[in-house]
Amino acid sequence: MKVNPNMTTSGCSAPHDGNPEHNPERSGPLRERSPNAPEVIRVHDLRMSYGAKEVLRGATFTIHRGEVVALLGPNGAGKSTTIEILEGFRRRSGGQVEVLGVDPNNGNEAWRARLGVVLQSWRDHSRWRTRELLVYLARHYAPFSTSDRQRPFDVDELLDLVGLTEHADARVGVMSGGQRRRLDVAVGLVGKPDLLFLDEPTVGFDPEARQHFHALVSRLAERDDMTILLTTHDLNEAERLADRILVLAGGEIAAEGTATELSQRISSTSEVSYRLHGEPHTHSIADATSFVRELFREHDTDITDLEVRRASLEKVYLSMVRDFEAGHADVPAELSSDRPSCAEVKA
Amino acid sequence: MSGNNAAISAGLFRARVELRQSVTNVGELIGWLWIPVIAVVVMYIVGDSKVPGTDFSLGSQSVPGILGMNAVFTGLMGLALSLVTDREDGTLLRAKATPGGMVSYLVGRILSKAAITVVVFVLILVPSLVLFDGVGKSTASSWLTLIWVLLLGLLAVMPLGAILGSLFSNAQSLGFVTLIIMGLVSVSGIFYPITALPGWLQWVGQAFPVYWLGLGLRSALLPDAVAVAEIDQSWRQLETVLALGAWAVLGFVLAPIVLRRMASRESGSTVAARREQVAQRPA
Numbered sequence: 001m002k003v004n005p006n007m008t009t010s011g012c013s014a015p016h017d018g019n020p021e022h023n024p025e026r027s028g029p030l031r032e033r034s035p036n037a038p039e040v041i042r043v044h045d046l047r048m049s050y051g052a053k054e055v056l057r058g059a060t061f062t063i064h065r066g067e068v069v070a071l072l073g074p075n076g077a078g079k080s081t082t083i084e085i086l087e088g089f090r091r092r093s094g095g096q097v098e099v100l101g102v103d104p105n106n107g108n109e110a111w112r113a114r115l116g117v118v119l120q121s122w123r124d125h126s127r128w129r130t131r132e133l134l135v136y137l138a139r140h141y142a143p144f145s146t147s148d149r150q151r152p153f154d155v156d157e158l159l160d161l162v163g164l165t166e167h168a169d170a171r172v173g174v175m176s177g178g179q180r181r182r183l184d185v186a187v188g189l190v191g192k193p194d195l196l197f198l199d200e201p202t203v204g205f206d207p208e209a210r211q212h213f214h215a216l217v218s219r220l221a222e223r224d225d226m227t228i229l230l231t232t233h234d235l236n237e238a239e240r241l242a243d244r245i246l247v248l249a250g251g252e253i254a255a256e257g258t259a260t261e262l263s264q265r266i267s268s269t270s271e272v273s274y275r276l277h278g279e280p281h282t283h284s285i286a287d288a289t290s291f292v293r294e295l296f297r298e299h300d301t302d303i304t305d306l307e308v309r310r311a312s313l314e315k316v317y318l319s320m321v322r323d324f325e326a327g328h329a330d331v332p333a334e335l336s337s338d339r340p341s342c343a344e345v346k347a
Numbered sequence: 348m349s350g351n352n353a354a355i356s357a358g359l360f361r362a363r364v365e366l367r368q369s370v371t372n373v374g375e376l377i378g379w380l381w382i383p384v385i386a387v388v389v390m391y392i393v394g395d396s397k398v399p400g401t402d403f404s405l406g407s408q409s410v411p412g413i414l415g416m417n418a419v420f421t422g423l424m425g426l427a428l429s430l431v432t433d434r435e436d437g438t439l440l441r442a443k444a445t446p447g448g449m450v451s452y453l454v455g456r457i458l459s460k461a462a463i464t465v466v467v468f469v470l471i472l473v474p475s476l477v478l479f480d481g482v483g484k485s486t487a488s489s490w491l492t493l494i495w496v497l498l499l500g501l502l503a504v505m506p507l508g509a510i511l512g513s514l515f516s517n518a519q520s521l522g523f524v525t526l527i528i529m530g531l532v533s534v535s536g537i538f539y540p541i542t543a544l545p546g547w548l549q550w551v552g553q554a555f556p557v558y559w560l561g562l563g564l565r566s567a568l569l570p571d572a573v574a575v576a577e578i579d580q581s582w583r584q585l586e587t588v589l590a591l592g593a594w595a596v597l598g599f600v601l602a603p604i605v606l607r608r609m610a611s612r613e614s615g616s617t618v619a620a621r622r623e624q625v626a627q628r629p630a
Binding site for chain 2: 080081083084087089090109110112113115117119120121122123124125126127128132135136137139140141142143144187191199
C-alpha cells in the first residue's frame, strides 16, 4: 500500500482509519479470476477521429469475464468515446472491436439485452415514478432470459440493492443527485447484464454514497458474475474498485495492470526537485542517488532547495498524462519498464 | 414471448403511464386546451353572421374546423415536441440502450399522444355540442364519420410530427413549425369557408391535411345543407379519404427512415452536448 504524506486532494485513499474499504476484504486484488476466463471485450488498434481531431489512436486491450476493469484517464482522453463505441452508440473510425463476441456496429437486440449501460448523467423520464420506470424497462428483458441467467432483475430486489426502496413511488425528477445516480445504476442492472458499462459512476456522490456504491460494485462482480468496465478520472476510485486499471492517455492504453502492479513498478521512482540558478526543476527518476550525485558534480553550488521524495502513484499518473497531452507518444519509463530512465538526467 | 411482443406490450404500458401523467397534470391540460377554448369562445361571441348562401351561423360552422386544427396541434406538435425534449434529456438514448426500447418508446409515445389528442378533442366537442346550434347530428353514421375522420387525420399528421421532431434539434426551432401550421390554418377554411379565398390559395390549403381534417369533421357534424359553402358544394368524402390517406402513406414511408437516422446519431456525448447548449441559452 502506498503511503503518500504529500497527498492533499480530497477523496484520497490515504486511510482515515476504520474506513471499511481499506480492510483486507477490499474487492480488487483479492477477487479470483481464472486466467482462462473467456474474453468479453477485445479491442485491437481502435481508432476514432472527429474531423481532423484524432481522439483514439490505436487503443488495444482485452477484458475477461468476471473482471472489474477501470479505464482511467484525464477528461477528454477518449474514455467516453471508447465506451460509447463498445456500447454500439458510436461508429469507430478504425480497428477491431468485439463485445461479447459481436462487433458492436452489428449488435442485435439479443446482444443489447446482455449489456447494462450507465452513462455519465441522465435526466430522462423525470415525470415517471422510480418503481414504475424500472418495471417498464424490466419488461423488455423477459424474452432474453436464459437458464443460467434469469432476466430481468426482480424490481423490488433491485430497489433494495441500490437503496431506493423508500423512494419507490417518488417521482424521478424530484430525487436528489445521489438518488438519481443510484436509479441510473439500477436501470443499468435491470436486465441482469453479463457486461456492465459505468461511465463516471460516482460523479456527484458524497463520500457515504461513494462507499455504498463501491460495495455494490464488488457485490455485483462476485455474486452475479458480472464483467464491469468503468471509467473514472479518479485514480483512487480506480484503485479501490478495479481488478485491473487501463490508463488511457494520448489516445492509447498508456499502461495497464493491477493497482498493486502499477504501484510496484513505480515504488522505486522518486521525485527530485531543486533550483538551478534559482530556476525550479522537478524530475521523476528511478535512481535518485546517482541522479543527485551527477547533479552536484555538474552544478555544485548552483543547486539549492534540493528535495527527494518517493513519487506517489497519483503523481506518476498525472505526469504521465501531462507528457501524453504534450504530445510525447512514448510510454513513460516509470510505467512501461523496470529500467531506470536517464533521459531526464541531462535536463 | 418474442422480443417484439415484449416491446409492444412494454409500449402499451408506457402509453398508459404517459397518458396518466398528462391527464393528471393540470398545467399540461391547460396548455393543450387554451388555444381551442379561446377560438371556440371567440367564435361563439362574434360568429352570429351567416355562412354565405345559408342561414347557418358562422360560429357553428367553425367548430369542426377548430376541432380539426386542434387535433393537428396536439397530435403533430405534441409528438414533435416530445421527440425533441426526449432527445434533449436522454429518454431516447435510454430507449436505444434497451432491447426493443425504440419500438416500445415509439408505440408508447404515439399512442399516448393520440389518446391525449382524443381526450382534448372530446373536452372541446362536448360543450360545443351544447353551446352551438346545429352542431352534431344524431345519426349513427355521422358519429362513425367523426371517428374515421379523426383516426385517419391522426394517421396523416402524427408521422409528420415524428419527422419534424427528428429534424429539429431544439424546442425553439420547432416554434417555426407552429408558425407554419398557423399559416396553413389561415388558408384551410377553418374560421371562414375556403371558397372565399382566391383560387391559388385554395389550392395551397387543399395540399395539406389541415383542410381535409376540417372538411371531414364538418361533414360529420354539420347539416348537409351547409356543404354549399364548400368547394364543389360537396363534403367530398372520397377526396378526403384520398388526401389524408396519401399524407398517411407518405408519412409512414418517410418517418421510419428519418427516425432511424436520428436515433443512430444519439449517444451519451450528443446528449451532453445538447444539454450544454440548453444550459447556455439565457433562461
